[in-house]
Amino acid sequence: MRAVRDGMLALLFLSAGPPVRLSAQDSARIAEAQAVLAPLVESYGVSGAEGPVRELVKRLLPAWAKSETDSAGNLWVRIGQGNPLVVFVAHMDEIGFRVTAIREDGSLELEPRGGFIASLFEAQPALVHADKGDVAGVFIPRDSGFTRHTPPPVRVDLGTTSRAATMARGVSPGATVTMPKQYVRLTGTRATGRSFDDRVGDAAQLLALRHLDRAALKHQVIFIWSVREEIGLEGAGVAAAALGTAPRRVHAIDTFVSADSPLELPNFAVAPIGAGPVARALDNSSVTPPAYVDSLVRLARARGVALQLGTTNGGNDGSMFTPYGVVDVALGWPLRYSHSPAEVIDLKDVASLADLVRAIAESW
Amino acid sequence: MPSKSTRGAVAAALLAAFPAYHLSAQSDLDRLALRFASMTAVTGLEQAITDSLLALLPGSTRDRAGNVTVTLGQGSPKRLLQCPLDEVGYVVGNITGEGYALLRRVGARTTYPLFDQQLEGHRVTVFGTKGPVPGVVAVKSTHLTRGRVAAGAPDPVFTVDNAYVDVGAASAAEARALGVEVLAPVSLTKRPLPYGDRLLAGPGAGRRAACAALVAAVQAKLRTRGTVVVAFTVQSLYAGNSGLAGVKALLGPFDDIKTASLPTRYTDTAVETVALAEVDKLMREMVQWMEGR
Numbered sequence: 208m209r210a211v212r213d214g215m216l217a218l219l220f221l222s223a224g225p226p227v228r229l230s231a232q233d234s235a236r237i238a239e240a241q242a243v244l245a246p247l248v249e250s251y252g253v254s255g256a257e258g259p260v261r262e263l264v265k266r267l268l269p270a271w272a273k274s275e276t277d278s279a280g281n282l283w284v285r286i287g288q289g290n291p292l293v294v295f296v297a298h299m300d301e302i303g304f305r306v307t308a309i310r311e312d313g314s315l316e317l318e319p320r321g322g323f324i325a326s327l328f329e330a331q332p333a334l335v336h337a338d339k340g341d342v343a344g345v346f347i348p349r350d351s352g353f354t355r356h357t358p359p360p361v362r363v364d365l366g367t368t369s370r371a372a373t374m375a376r377g378v379s380p381g382a383t384v385t386m387p388k389q390y391v392r393l394t395g396t397r398a399t400g401r402s403f404d405d406r407v408g409d410a411a412q413l414l415a416l417r418h419l420d421r422a423a424l425k426h427q428v429i430f431i432w433s434v435r436e437e438i439g440l441e442g443a444g445v446a447a448a449a450l451g452t453a454p455r456r457v458h459a460i461d462t463f464v465s466a467d468s469p470l471e472l473p474n475f476a477v478a479p480i481g482a483g484p485v486a487r488a489l490d491n492s493s494v495t496p497p498a499y500v501d502s503l504v505r506l507a508r509a510r511g512v513a514l515q516l517g518t519t520n521g522g523n524d525g526s527m528f529t530p531y532g533v534v535d536v537a538l539g540w541p542l543r544y545s546h547s548p549a550e551v552i553d554l555k556d557v558a559s560l561a562d563l564v565r566a567i568a569e570s571w
Numbered sequence: 572m573p574s575k576s577t578r579g580a581v582a583a584a585l586l587a588a589f590p591a592y593h594l595s596a597q598s599d600l601d602r603l604a605l606r607f608a609s610m611t612a613v614t615g616l617e618q619a620i621t622d623s624l625l626a627l628l629p630g631s632t633r634d635r636a637g638n639v640t641v642t643l644g645q646g647s648p649k650r651l652l653q654c655p656l657d658e659v660g661y662v663v664g665n666i667t668g669e670g671y672a673l674l675r676r677v678g679a680r681t682t683y684p685l686f687d688q689q690l691e692g693h694r695v696t697v698f699g700t701k702g703p704v705p706g707v708v709a710v711k712s713t714h715l716t717r718g719r720v721a722a723g724a725p726d727p728v729f730t731v732d733n734a735y736v737d738v739g740a741a742s743a744a745e746a747r748a749l750g751v752e753v754l755a756p757v758s759l760t761k762r763p764l765p766y767g768d769r770l771l772a773g774p775g776a777g778r779r780a781a782c783a784a785l786v787a788a789v790q791a792k793l794r795t796r797g798t799v800v801v802a803f804t805v806q807s808l809y810a811g812n813s814g815l816a817g818v819k820a821l822l823g824p825f826d827d828i829k830t831a832s833l834p835t836r837y838t839d840t841a842v843e844t845v846a847l848a849e850v851d852k853l854m855r856e857m858v859q860w861m862e863g864r
Contacts, residue, residue, distance in 0.1 A: 327691065327710065330685070353684045356726055364767075366767015367767060389694075399707050464712045469667070519715070542712075
């Protein structure tokens with residue numbers, strides 16, 4: 208096999224050419240946004256199993272920030288003193304599956320965690336996040352039911368042939384399942400990956416904290432990285448109950464699902480990517496009072512942040528605070544192809560969203 | 572001396588091919604199978620992988636159709652051992668004013684009815700004139716379909732005619748500046764996945780692993796019985812298997828013809844799976860066949 212080894216060396220030599228450097232001309236702002244966002248996107252945290260993301264957020268916090276984790280798993284950072292209390296919340300979890308049973312043939316039965324098009328997972332590589340580490344497998348292609356988005360229940364093949372062999376790999380019911388993911392730059396300042404929803408929100412809060420002028424704060428601000436948003440805003444519900452009527456405003460920092468795509472209807476949600484963050488003024492869970500939208504627009508203008516206004520679908524964590532009389536002023540950034548393995552963003556929007564979060568904390 | 576564009580094409584085929592996972596007990600043949608499975612060779616547009624084969628196999632040549640052949644031994648009988656290189660894939664057929672590439676499928680025969688649907692919402696690579704360009708195929712946002720699709724509404728399968736490739740460009744000019752042009756090959760981004768007990772999954776993994784086994788057999792420096800022409804053939808999935816036909820016309824006639832192939836699971840899907848133990852076995856069988864044992 209020496210000759211094969213020599214051949215491999217030849218192949219490696221041939222592959223050593225310079226890759227296309229799409230990010231070579233990044234500004235410092237874009238480079239910093241990417242440096243925070245990319246590892247967040249490449250970490251795994253299906254709803255209820257956000258531990259790896261939470262640990263990464265902790266590592267990315269500025270050294271001065273003191274964090275605490277509540278009983279639900281939400282991560283909190285409190286800054287400043289006095290009223291009115293303002294809360295920011297971005298969720299850490301992502302869509303995926305959970306193992307419900309192991310069949311006699313060793314394959315895994317699954318249930319979805321969150322809402323998505325199941326056919327996007329079938330016939331793709333799978334990762335089972337087991338106690339002893341990740342285990343690779345494949346989402347089994349369907350052999351019947353050839354319609355587009357409604358496959359039979361998706362299962363995973365780990366290459367084993369018995370339940371015992373599967374369990375010997377450390378896999379048991381309750382383990383979460385995703386597919387391998389990568390953060391990849393596209394041309395210009397655009398990028399693709401899975402679970403930008405809501406790792407961009409997580410990153411924006413981190414970037415805002417890094418640049419925050421703490422001396423400028425006139426009141427207390429709480430930053431929360433929440434859990435289990437995709438399965439019903441559960442973590443935010445715990446945080447909202449803990450704070451009760453104390454906050455004046457909550458800012459959910461979450462995706463603005465954009466119709467900026469040739470496949471979408473243009474009657475709403477048309478916020479072009481790269482044109483700035485979006486005031487998510489009306490979605491399926493909350494409506495921001497117009498006076499607050501006006502205030503936000505004035506603030507953005509004063510701080511030189513290009514702000515888009517829009518309405519889209521989906522719910523946001525801030526809506527769990529509104530039953531306590533807290534105003535939800537939700538903010539997002541435009542995202543194409545939501546809850547797919549190929550979500551697309553523009554890093555300019557990430558940096559600008561962080562600027563806006565910082566401006567709100569310091570000045571509103 | 573390969574041209575600049577050829578070198579670029581070779582690099583293009585190999586870029587982004589680094590395995591996401593490492594085989595637990597990799598042999599050299601395992602690694603070769605993994606690397607071949609990382610390559611793209613849309614039928615009729617196989618030059619990058621044939622460049623690699625020329626580098627791997629001293630004494631090999633490429634004929635005018637693109638087949639790579641190497642002749643071992645001499646005398647009779649004269650036999651042919653061939654491995655088809657190509658895969659069903661796509662080329663850019665048009666670029667919209669908004670910078671999306673539209674696709675034409677190349678190569679018709681697949682056994683998986685949802686072959687094109689595997690593009691939807693997934694990463695693709697456009698092998699442009701300036702190198703590989705990452706992109707994705709557009710899919711409707713989950714959130715924006717809610718409440719807009721009635722229960723029981725028709726749900727026809729995705730076809731290539733629905734595919735909009737988003738490389739991040741905002742105009743046709745931006746896409747072209749990346750080297751994305753009409754006729755550029757396009758495939759699902761190849762990230763072959765080792766799993767289980769020496770299983771390898773990836774688009775076309777069976778064909779590529781079989782060709783890796785044949786490379787290893789040739790490199791075993793065996794003593795053949797008579798003459799054995801080893802051919803890595805192109806265009807097996809198009810134009811009446813014209814690559815093999817060309818080899819027969821140019822180097823035949825042959826007393827016997829054998830094709831390197833492997834059994835696969837989940838055939839023609841993005842997780843087509845081959846057992847690496849079968850690759851080892853195929854390599855041994857081909858050595859024996861060439862030696863006439």
